[in-house]
Amino acid sequence: xxxxxxxxxxxxxxxxxxxxxxxxxxxxxxxxxxxxxxxxxxxxxxxxxxxxxxxxxxxxxxxxxxxxxxxxxxxxxxxxxxxxxxxxxxxxxxxxxxxxxxxxxxxxxxxxx
Amino acid sequence: xxxxxxxxxxxxxxxxxxxxxxxxxxxxxxxxxxxxxxxxxxxxxxxxxxxxxxxxxxxxxxxxxxxxxxxxxxxxxxxxxxxxxxxxxxxxxxxxxxxxxxxxxxxxxxxxxx
Numbered sequence: 204x205x206x207x208x209x210x211x212x213x214x215x216x217x218x219x220x221x222x223x224x225x226x227x228x229x230x231x232x233x234x235x236x237x238x239x240x241x242x243x244x245x246x247x248x249x250x251x252x253x254x255x256x257x258x259x260x261x262x263x264x265x266x267x268x269x270x271x272x273x274x275x276x277x278x279x280x281x282x283x284x285x286x287x288x289x290x291x292x293x294x295x296x297x298x299x300x301x302x303x304x305x306x307x308x309x310x311x312x313x314x315x316x
Numbered sequence: 317x318x319x320x321x322x323x324x325x326x327x328x329x330x331x332x333x334x335x336x337x338x339x340x341x342x343x344x345x346x347x348x349x350x351x352x353x354x355x356x357x358x359x360x361x362x363x364x365x366x367x368x369x370x371x372x373x374x375x376x377x378x379x380x381x382x383x384x385x386x387x388x389x390x391x392x393x394x395x396x397x398x399x400x401x402x403x404x405x406x407x408x409x410x411x412x413x414x415x416x417x418x419x420x421x422x423x424x425x426x427x428x429x430x
Contacts, residue, residue, distance in 0.1 A: 237419075246408075246424050247359070292358050302349070303349075303361045304351075304359075305361070306358030307358050308357055309358055
């Protein structure tokens with residue numbers, strides 16, 4: 204029973220264009236969301252997060268959008284660079300005092316030069 | 317500043333054996349969590365320790381155990397290894413325990429059970 208769903212296993216984007224990675228969730232108790240990037244043979248690297256009281260958070264080339272009513276969030280990368288090629292995971296905490304991150308299965312992004 | 321470190325990097329064990337994995341958190345971080353990642357899946361939560369006490373446990377059998385030491389480093393122990401325990405084991409640290417705190421991951425220990 205996947206509470207965090209990343210329905211696109213892979214995505215290919217041209218260098219310089221926008222990459223949009225999507226994530227849906229089913230647990231209405233989730234209140235804090237994070238995106239991680241993972242290269243092969245490395246641990247996940249924290250990218251950006253968003254609280255459920257916000258609908259947008261921006262950090263450089265990375266922007267995360269949250270639509271609570273649709274239980275949907277997305278990560279936008281603009282412009283995409285070849286070094287962005289990695290697996291991206293969406294993760295969530297469920298409520299105050301929660302300590303457990305629930306992850307999606309990941310989306311493999313390939314940025315083509 | 318040093319990030320989260322884990323040892324060993326790779327490990328090969330036989331079914332039925334026992335394994336101990338080690339993790340050192342980022343300096344100043346008091347919370348350590350363990351995750352298991354199998355191929356094609358996202359990381360699955362195993363344990364979280366904060367101030368040397370277990371704060372939570374995921375849906376894993378009692379063969380999995382962990383502890384946290386006074387210097388906040390941690391060990392994950394797995395007894396009676398099964399083939400299905402083959403995975404990447406990730407350790408993550410955070411300043412404190414709780415929602416809205418980012419967890420920072422180490423490089424992982426790749427465990428292969430034959």
